[in-house]
Amino acid sequence: MSSLAPPPSASAPRSPRTRGVSAMHFKSATTGVATKTMRNELNRLVQTVQDPASKRGFDTEMQSFFYLFTRYLAEKAKSQDLEWDRIKSPAADQIVPYDQLPQVTKSDSLNKLAVLKVNGGLGTSMGMTGAKSALEVKDDMTFLDLTVRQIEHLNTTQKVDVPLILMTSFNTHEDTLRIIKKYANQQLRITTFNQSRYPRILKETLLPAPKTAEDDKKHWYPPGHGDLYNALLHSGVLDQLIADGKEYLFVSNSDNLGAVVDQQILQHMIDTQAEFLMEVTDKTKADVKGGTLIDYDGQVRLLEIAQVPSEHVEDFKSVRKFKIFNTNNLWINLKALKRIMDNEGMDLEIIINPKQTDDGQAVIQLETAAGAAIKHFKNAHGVNVPRSRFLPVKSCSDLLLIKSDIYSLEHGELVINPSRMFENTPVIKLGDHFKKIQQFQKRFKKIPQIIELDHLTVTGDVYFGRNVTLRGTVIIVANEGQRIDIPDGCILENRLLSGNLTMTDL
Numbered sequence: 001m002s003s004l005a006p007p008p009s010a011s012a013p014r015s016p017r018t019r020g021v022s023a024m025h026f027k028s029a030t031t032g033v034a035t036k037t038m039r040n041e042l043n044r045l046v047q048t049v050q051d052p053a054s055k056r057g058f059d060t061e062m063q064s065f066f067y068l069f070t071r072y073l074a075e076k077a078k079s080q081d082l083e084w085d086r087i088k089s090p091a092a093d094q095i096v097p098y099d100q101l102p103q104v105t106k107s108d109s110l111n112k113l114a115v116l117k118v119n120g121g122l123g124t125s126m127g128m129t130g131a132k133s134a135l136e137v138k139d140d141m142t143f144l145d146l147t148v149r150q151i152e153h154l155n156t157t158q159k160v161d162v163p164l165i166l167m168t169s170f171n172t173h174e175d176t177l178r179i180i181k182k183y184a185n186q187q188l189r190i191t192t193f194n195q196s197r198y199p200r201i202l203k204e205t206l207l208p209a210p211k212t213a214e215d216d217k218k219h220w221y222p223p224g225h226g227d228l229y230n231a232l233l234h235s236g237v238l239d240q241l242i243a244d245g246k247e248y249l250f251v252s253n254s255d256n257l258g259a260v261v262d263q264q265i266l267q268h269m270i271d272t273q274a275e276f277l278m279e280v281t282d283k284t285k286a287d288v289k290g291g292t293l294i295d296y297d298g299q300v301r302l303l304e305i306a307q308v309p310s311e312h313v314e315d316f317k318s319v320r321k322f323k324i325f326n327t328n329n330l331w332i333n334l335k336a337l338k339r340i341m342d343n344e345g346m347d348l349e350i351i352i353n354p355k356q357t358d359d360g361q362a363v364i365q366l367e368t369a370a371g372a373a374i375k376h377f378k379n380a381h382g383v384n385v386p387r388s389r390f391l392p393v394k395s396c397s398d399l400l401l402i403k404s405d406i407y408s409l410e411h412g413e414l415v416i417n418p419s420r421m422f423e424n425t426p427v428i429k430l431g432d433h434f435k436k437i438q439q440f441q442k443r444f445k446k447i448p449q450i451i452e453l454d455h456l457t458v459t460g461d462v463y464f465g466r467n468v469t470l471r472g473t474v475i476i477v478a479n480e481g482q483r484i485d486i487p488d489g490c491i492l493e494n495r496l497l498s499g500n501l502t503m504t505d506l
Contacts, residue, residue: 029074031302034206041208042066045199048212057234058213064230065198068366084312087303089321090297095280095293095382101264102271105451110160110264112247117147117254118225118328119176120169120195125434126396131172133254134179135437137393137402139409143254149412150189162261163189163246166254167231169222170197178308188363203354203362213397218357224251225328226348226368233341242334249337251330251370257402257414258391259329265383266331271468275336276377278302279329288317290325291371293382300380302326302371306351314347324382326371327390333377340376348372351474388416396440397428403447419451426450431459446486460499465490 011343042062051054070137117344123132132499141149144166146162151164168176173194181192197220199208228251233236241249248266252259269277280293291304308316340346348368355363374380391401391414401407408424416425434440448468450456454472460478465488472494478484486492 007231010159018232020410030078034073034084035070038069039066039205042199045213047212055303056304061108061196061198061233063271064196064234064496065223067367068198068350068368071347072352072366075350082303082307083308084309086317086474089323089485090293090295090300090382091382093297094300095324096268096452098264098385099243100165101268101383102438103200104263104267107158107160107263109263109270110154110158110162110263112245113266114163114241114246114334115147115151115247115261116165116167116228116249116251117144118228118251119144119166119192119254120222121253121255122171123437125435126399127438131168131175131179133172134175135393137257138380138407138414141409141412143257143393144176145250145253146257146409146412148183148186148190152186153188153411154261158259159421161189163191163241163244165237165241165249166190166192167195167225167228168192169195170217170220171222179438185332189239190378191237193231193237195225195231196234197221198366200355200357200363200365202292203364209357209361209363221367223395224366224367225350225370226346228370229337229341229346229373232337238334238338238341242338247334248333249332251328251332253328253392256327256329256390256392258387259327259387260389260413262389263288264387267328268383269331269333272379272381274331274377274379274381275333276374276380278371278374278380278382279327279389280324280382281327281385281387281390282325287325291369291373292316292322292325294322295331301374301375301384302369304349304351304369304372306353307349324384327385329385330370334366334374336377344376346373346376350371356427395430396434397430399437399440400428400447400502401425401450404450405447407451417451422454425502427455428454429457431457433461434458460484464485468492 019179032493045063046059049058076500086142091431105459119131119133121132122128122130123135128135134359136142138146148166151162154160154161176192180192183190199210200219200221201207202209236382248269276323279294283290287304291302294301294303305313349372351367351369353365353367357363375445383459391402393402406417406420410415434443443462444464446466448464448470450470455473457475461475461483462478464486468486469491471492474492474495476484477499481498484497
């Protein structure tokens with residue numbers, strides 16, 4: 001059993017690089033104390049595990065967490081922020097337009113590909129209790145059903161063997177294992193592995209919240225999708241993929257319905273010998289918080305809003321300087337990943353996520369983003385893809401769009417209805433009454449026809465009947481204490497409906 005060793009940078013009260021400022025000495029000294037105390041607490045947590053194999057796995061996990069924690073303390077002591085003036089928009093060669101990618105005729109490269117879905121999220125923001133990927137999104141099919149259908153279709157039509165890997169969290173693992181049983185007879189190999197489980201940190205004391213390894217779920221957290229690389233390595237999945245002859249991994253969030261395997265991007269990766277590709281797409285007003293690619297001292301890096309100093313947040317959101325954002329569709333060379341993990345490892349920018357527990361305690365979660373790994377790979381760059389490759393379902397407004405007649409399904413892939421006159425999809429804003437999935441289902445007897453809709457805003461207590469058609473711009477506002485029922489078969493075109501049920505032409 002290895003005890004957690006202190007990294008030199010964080011534990012030494014005074015390093016040679018420390019500036020001769022008393023405040024700096026104080027910070028370094030307190031950092032040393034916090035490091036030592038955390039190390040002792042984590043060692044105590046490891047001792048609470050009885051089974052030797054589980055203990056080894058838990059110990060590895062706590063070592064990774066400890067390394068992240070010491071980096072957090074060291075950065076806090078040095079106040080290492082990005083220097084805003086050194087941030088530039090990416091150079092032309094750092095982002096390649098999708099329409100310049102090669103046309104592909106052969107499909108043999110697909111045999112070197114595996115697909116990974118980040119499947120650790122709970123749909124709590126939409127009022128769900130289980131794995132978000134189990135939500136039915138279209139034609140009675142869930143996110144997972146659609147992914148399985150897509151890859152199975154690819155495997156059978158192209159006569160290839162692309163496996164599906166699901167990275168779950170402790171929140172979704174059991175759920176996912178239960179769901180994938182129904183795919184047992186499919187033309188598809190499915191592997192699941194669990195991402196890390198880290199202890200929440202009490203903000204006051206900088207100590208771990210859990211007292212034992214078995215302590216309640218609420219004391220732990222999955223540390224963001226940047227944990228992907230550690231989890232792939234420690235689970236043995238990375239080595240297994242390489243042993244199976246897989247060279248490339250396509251990673252995306254399980255709730256992004258636009259993230260389908262694209263042979264042109266794969267071929268571009270092979271042709272350019274890029275070890276890492278990030279799919280980015282043009283920013284709109286809806287995407288101002290999305291992470292963006294930047295040029296920092298000539299190196300391509302990911303910048304997340306959480307890393308931006310408060311006085312520069314508006315600059316970050318502006319489309320002028322940062323025209324694209326990260327879709328979190330990533331293409332990774334597996335041998336390069338193995339080389340990096342075996343040698344220098346990953347130092348991904350730490351995202352500090354402050355939370356409050358149900359009993360009002362302030363805690364900190366230290367997280368990382370998968371896209372931040374771009375700086376570790378050779379010849380890594382962005383590919384500016386069409387918006388259709390980014391169709392996430394983060395809210396019931398997104399869900400309405402996906403469920404509607406704007407899209408149809410072909411082999412698990414969403415396809416825009418050819419009857420839609422415009423390239424862009426309608427803007428849909430449903431109010432708080434539609435926030436939770438149960439409410440959403442109750443308020444729509446049937447999803448309205450919106451093929452000719454430009455904009456829909458609904459606020460207040462509103463219910464939709466069957467076979468409702470919405471066209472142009474429709475705004476429905478039920479005032480406090482009032483309820484609006486849209487009758488069956490109703491057609492609303494360029495209408496404003498307000499609380500006293502008067503209809504106004506827009």
